[in-house]
Amino acid sequence: MAEVLVLVDHVDGEIKKNTYEMLTAARRIGEPSAVVVGTPGTATKLAEGLAAHGAEKIYVAESDDTVNYLSTPQVDVLAALVERVSPPAVLIPAGADGREVAGRLAVRTNSGWLNDLVDIDGERAGTHSIFGGAFTVQSRATTDTAIVSWRSGSLEVEENAAAGTQETVEVPATDAAKSAKVSNRAPIVGGDRPELTEASVVVAGGRGVGSADNFNVVEGLADSLHAAVGASRAAVDSGYYPNQFQVGQTGKTVSPQLYIALGISGAIQHRAGMQTSKTIVAVNKDPEAPIFEIADFGIVGDLFSVAPQLTEEVGKRA
Amino acid sequence: MNIVVLIKQVPDTWSERKLSDGDKTLDRASSDAVLDEINERAVEEALKIKEAGGAEVTILTAGPDRATDAIRKALSMGADKAVHVNDDAIHGSDAIATAKVLAKAIGTVGDVDLVLAGNEATDGRSGAMAGMLGELLGWPSLTHANELTVENGTAKAKRETDEGTSDLEASLPAVVSVGEKINEPRYPSFKGIMAAKKKPVTTLGIADLGLDASEVGLAGSLVQVDSFAPRPPKSGGQKVEDEGDGGAKIAEFLVGQKLI
Numbered sequence: 001m002a003e004v005l006v007l008v009d010h011v012d013g014e015i016k017k018n019t020y021e022m023l024t025a026a027r028r029i030g031e032p033s034a035v036v037v038g039t040p041g042t043a044t045k046l047a048e049g050l051a052a053h054g055a056e057k058i059y060v061a062e063s064d065d066t067v068n069y070l071s072t073p074q075v076d077v078l079a080a081l082v083e084r085v086s087p088p089a090v091l092i093p094a095g096a097d098g099r100e101v102a103g104r105l106a107v108r109t110n111s112g113w114l115n116d117l118v119d120i121d122g123e124r125a126g127t128h129s130i131f132g133g134a135f136t137v138q139s140r141a142t143t144d145t146a147i148v149s150w151r152s153g154s155l156e157v158e159e160n161a162a163a164g165t166q167e168t169v170e171v172p173a174t175d176a177a178k179s180a181k182v183s184n185r186a187p188i189v190g191g192d193r194p195e196l197t198e199a200s201v202v203v204a205g206g207r208g209v210g211s212a213d214n215f216n217v218v219e220g221l222a223d224s225l226h227a228a229v230g231a232s233r234a235a236v237d238s239g240y241y242p243n244q245f246q247v248g249q250t251g252k253t254v255s256p257q258l259y260i261a262l263g264i265s266g267a268i269q270h271r272a273g274m275q276t277s278k279t280i281v282a283v284n285k286d287p288e289a290p291i292f293e294i295a296d297f298g299i300v301g302d303l304f305s306v307a308p309q310l311t312e313e314v315g316k317r318a
Numbered sequence: 319m320n321i322v323v324l325i326k327q328v329p330d331t332w333s334e335r336k337l338s339d340g341d342k343t344l345d346r347a348s349s350d351a352v353l354d355e356i357n358e359r360a361v362e363e364a365l366k367i368k369e370a371g372g373a374e375v376t377i378l379t380a381g382p383d384r385a386t387d388a389i390r391k392a393l394s395m396g397a398d399k400a401v402h403v404n405d406d407a408i409h410g411s412d413a414i415a416t417a418k419v420l421a422k423a424i425g426t427v428g429d430v431d432l433v434l435a436g437n438e439a440t441d442g443r444s445g446a447m448a449g450m451l452g453e454l455l456g457w458p459s460l461t462h463a464n465e466l467t468v469e470n471g472t473a474k475a476k477r478e479t480d481e482g483t484s485d486l487e488a489s490l491p492a493v494v495s496v497g498e499k500i501n502e503p504r505y506p507s508f509k510g511i512m513a514a515k516k517k518p519v520t521t522l523g524i525a526d527l528g529l530d531a532s533e534v535g536l537a538g539s540l541v542q543v544d545s546f547a548p549r550p551p552k553s554g555g556q557k558v559e560d561e562g563d564g565g566a567k568i569a570e571f572l573v574g575q576k577l578i
Contacts, residue, residue: 070459070460070461070477070484070486071449071459075453095479095480095481096437096445096461096462096479096480096481097479097481099444099445099446100445100446100448100449100459100461101449102446103413103414103417103444103445103446103447103449103450103453104446104449104450104452104453106413106450106540107414107417107450107453107454108453110414110540111540112412112414112539112540112541112542113412113413113414113444113540113541114541115413125544129549133549134548134549135546135547135548135549136546136547136549137543137545137546138544138545138546139541139542139543139544140541140542140544141540141541141542142539142540142541142542143540176489177458177489178452178456178457178458179458179488180458180459180460180461180475180486180487180488180492181486181487181488182477182484182485182486183484183485183487184483184484184485185482185483185484186482186483186484187481187482188480188481188482188483201577225578243498243499244480250355252480257577258572258577260568275549276549279575279577281568281571281572283564283568287557287559292554292557293553293554294554295555295557296554296555296556296571296575297556297557297568297571298554298555298556298557298558299557299558299559299560299567299568300557300558300559300560301559301560301564302560305560305562305565306560306564306568307565308565309563309564309565309566310564310566310568310569311565312565313565313566313568314569314572314578317569317573317578
């Protein structure tokens with residue numbers, strides 16, 4: 001069976017869940033081979049988890065250079081493997097770093113790039129959810145290899161014990177004239193709350209929250225539900241909450257099991273980032289707020305009395 | 319210093335966006351078109367470099383006739399001239415085909431030191447144009463820059479993404495994509511708007527770039543769109559007035575849905 005390459009997403013010796021989703025998806029197309037690009041010793045920490053999720057092979061590309069240059073080491077390693085094993089697909093995380101690797105790899109190998117897929121079948125037909133879920137698009141690469149950027153949180157992870165045979169591959173020497181040098185890397189650590197795009201519950205606040213201090217009402221409810229906290233663009237622009245938590249067309253797209261919108265009117269801009277959520281609950285003072293058009297359950301009322309009461313009710317049931 | 323700034327006209331994210339039935343591409347006629355906000359920041363950054371040490375700033379875009387509005391806006395902010403690749407053959411190009419067109423067009427501007435672009439357009443959202451251009455041109459790409467300094471043939475940037483921050487450094491020529499926090503773009507002055515009308519805009523077709531129609535557009539794209547469907551509209555569910563028990567009512571609903 002053909003090898004399908006999966007670029008492992010890892011931070012500080014931990015595998016990100018997205019990698020397991022990609023291994024699960026890769027199994028539909030062929031035999032998953034995980035590709036670990038990192039500093040010496042990285043693969044040892046990750047091997048067990050990769051094998052438990054279907055990686056028949058693990059290509060180990062380790063060198064100190066992998067953290068000293070921006071995206072080039074990943075592109076170089078994957079390009080060499082594409083040449084060698086002619087995979088029907090290469091799956092890469094769809095974050096900022098991953099998309100850069102994917103776009104460059106597609107150019108380098110002259111392969112079709114399926115960006116931001118939420119699903120793919122055994123025939124390599126990909127599904128995108130675009131314009132914030134307003135449209136579902138089916139597409140495929142017309143080339144022998146498809147470069148796929150995979151949107152995190154799109155698929156149930158399946159465990160599947162596999163061999164996980166490790167093979168060391170070379171990290172080609174980086175051409176410094178063609179690459180940006182990286183220093184002072186500092187990954188953003190999410191704290192105790194789940195990551196916004198991976199959370200199964202999201203509690204978000206909008207302009208109606210009124211101030212940065214008041215966001216503790218949103219956070220309180222989020223913590224009772226083990227949820228991630230989101231914010232509308234209006235709230236972010238007003239300085240109530242940091243930019244990286246923005247949900248909407250110009251922010252993150254989320255699709256959790258439950259989305260609770262507090263004081264969010266529901267402009268298209270915001271709906272585009274959350275309307276594919278399975279269940280939507282909204283609290284807003286304005287009975288005409290457009291958010292109610294897509295909410296499964298809505299309360300017309302003051303979020304400062306409704307949200308704390310809900311937090312208490314959830315606490316009672318915990 | 320010779321700087322090229324890439325700009326793109328996109329559908330306004332505050333309006334509804336659609337795809338066209340025929341060739342499954344973005345229906346650009348159905349929504350308001352605006353200069354993508356992030357591009358204004360790229361233009362601003364180029365103008366800052368120009369003001370600090372002298373530079374010629376060329377605006378580059380690939381798009382239909384109406385993209386001239388976006389070009390004029392960038393020129394009215396203070397850019398010197400523009401190149402507009404306008405050819406029906408480009409319609410439907412995927413990200414890679416677009417990158418090929420832009421790379422060739424950059425080649426027409428002369429010895430370019432720096433290419434500036436937004437880090438991600440609000441419509442296509444591939445977020446990788448700078449990286450792809452760097453790959454095609456054989457130049458380093460410094461992406462998601464929230465601070466940029468260019469001196470002595472070197473570009474230094476502070477990079478910030480959702481994944482983390484880092485410092486970047488590369489020799490020129492280079493491609494830089496800017497993030498939302500890099501600056502606050504200026505508003506065009508009345509004088510700037512008047513001056514923009516006289517600034518040169520070179521219009522090029524793909525033949526001028528030495529490209530064949532089979533390399534661009536739907537024909538040259540390595541990805542084919544099979545079908546698309548609007549998502550079934552979600553209808554509102556229950557809406558109740560809070561009578562002091564709103565929180566409890568939501569809790570009941572969530573229990574009913576087995577969500578808590």
